[in-house]
Amino acid sequence: MPSEELDTRILEVLAQPVGVFRSSLAATAEQVRVAVEAHPVSGNGRPPAAGAELGAFASGRMDAERFTSLLVRSEDLDDTTLGQIQDAHVALTALLERSDTLLHVDVAPGGNLRDAVAGALAEIGRAFGAARTFELARSARFEAAEHASLVRGFGFERWSRAERECAPPLIVHVDGADLRAGGLIEFLDGALKIVLVVRGAATAAPLVPLLRPHAFVMQVSDASDLARLATWEGAAVAALVPEGAARFIHDPSGGDQSWNRLAVEFVPDAPRAALAGYSIAQQAEDLEQLAALALKPPAPSAPPVPSGPPAPPKNNEPVTDPADTLAAWLIEQADLKDTV
Numbered sequence: 001m002p003s004e005e006l007d008t009r010i011l012e013v014l015a016q017p018v019g020v021f022r023s024s025l026a027a028t029a030e031q032v033r034v035a036v037e038a039h040p041v042s043g044n045g046r047p048p049a050a051g052a053e054l055g056a057f058a059s060g061r062m063d064a065e066r067f068t069s070l071l072v073r074s075e076d077l078d079d080t081t082l083g084q085i086q087d088a089h090v091a092l093t094a095l096l097e098r099s100d101t102l103l104h105v106d107v108a109p110g111g112n113l114r115d116a117v118a119g120a121l122a123e124i125g126r127a128f129g130a131a132r133t134f135e136l137a138r139s140a141r142f143e144a145a146e147h148a149s150l151v152r153g154f155g156f157e158r159w160s161r162a163e164r165e166c167a168p169p170l171i172v173h174v175d176g177a178d179l180r181a182g183g184l185i186e187f188l189d190g191a192l193k194i195v196l197v198v199r200g201a202a203t204a205a206p207l208v209p210l211l212r213p214h215a216f217v218m219q220v221s222d223a224s225d226l227a228r229l230a231t232w233e234g235a236a237v238a239a240l241v242p243e244g245a246a247r248f249i250h251d252p253s254g255g256d257q258s259w260n261r262l263a264v265e266f267v268p269d270a271p272r273a274a275l276a277g278y279s280i281a282q283q284a285e286d287l288e289q290l291a292a293l294a295l296k297p298p299a300p301s302a303p304p305v306p307s308g309p310p311a312p313p314k315n316n317e318p319v320t321d322p323a324d325t326l327a328a329w330l331i332e333q334a335d336l337k338d339t340v
Contacts, residue, residue, distance in 0.1 A: 009223040009224075033089055036085055114184060125155060177200065177275070179206045203278050205248075207237060
């Protein structure tokens with residue numbers, strides 16, 4: 001299937017998180033634009049109402065003048081502050097214009113998967129950096145030495161919990177030879193979802209290093225299987241792998257034990273050749289780890305049932321009837337032993 005058609009199918013499956021991000025980006029860009037254009041005061045000394053700028057979004061939902069007064073106060077916008085807000089607006093506008101391609105990553109052959117994903121997230125993070133710039137500027141807390149870089153690049157390691165929770169999904173095309181998934185562990189947080197479209201031969205179980213208790217991880221061969229990924233609320237990584245690779249789904253909601261969470265559909269035969277720097281032994285170990293995590297432990301065995309007559313007492317001791325023992329104890333407790 002051509003990559004463009006495949007990407008379209010993936011975006012259809014992930015339409016909800018993609019739509020949320022794009023809508024949020026557009027709304028933020030609009031708010032900052034309103035602030036920039038509201039700076040020149042109107043005849044009565046107040047910034048013009050934002051109703052026209054907000055259009056249908058505001059119609060019947062908010063008081064446009066009140067919105068403008070909350071968003072920005074013209075007397076607070078000196079030239080320095082306005083310049084900072086304009087920088088935020090420029091960044092948001094550029095990202096909005098690229099919204100159709102912003103979520104796509106193409107790792108060049110021989111490239112580093114982790115670095116490519118980190119770079120894409122830093123670019124997406126500019127939206128969060130621009131929003132922070134806007135808030136800092138209009139509240140007079142912007143420090144150029146500390147905050148000027150926010151709109152130029154804002155890496156995932158700097159994102160807040162809330163920002164990680166509204167991260168958009170990434171579609172990453174990568175050669176199977178470059179699929180070193182362990183580097184993605186640092187991105188398994190919040191609600192970030194990464195879909196890896198694997199080109200060419202890959203090791204049988206490249207995503208095994210990502211199998212962690214709270215991460216949704218799947219290796220599948222059909223884009224329609226990604227529907228489960230789209231409904232998962234937390235971080236997730238999926239790979240569309242070629243024929244011959246293992247297929248499995250690790251769903252953290254399955255239970256406390258790894259074998260509850262891991263459903264293995266297919267495991268290939270043992271590898272017969274090294275691939276992309278992975279020896280036969282390394283590839284086999286990934287498959288062994290996958291099998292071990294999916295293995296349900298045997299049920300505890302029942303205690304053995306004794307057969308034959310009971311063993312004779314040791315040292316020719318007399319056998320004591322349990323009823324006699326209990327009676328003796330009751331008598332002792334009642335202090336009746338000396339009663340006539």
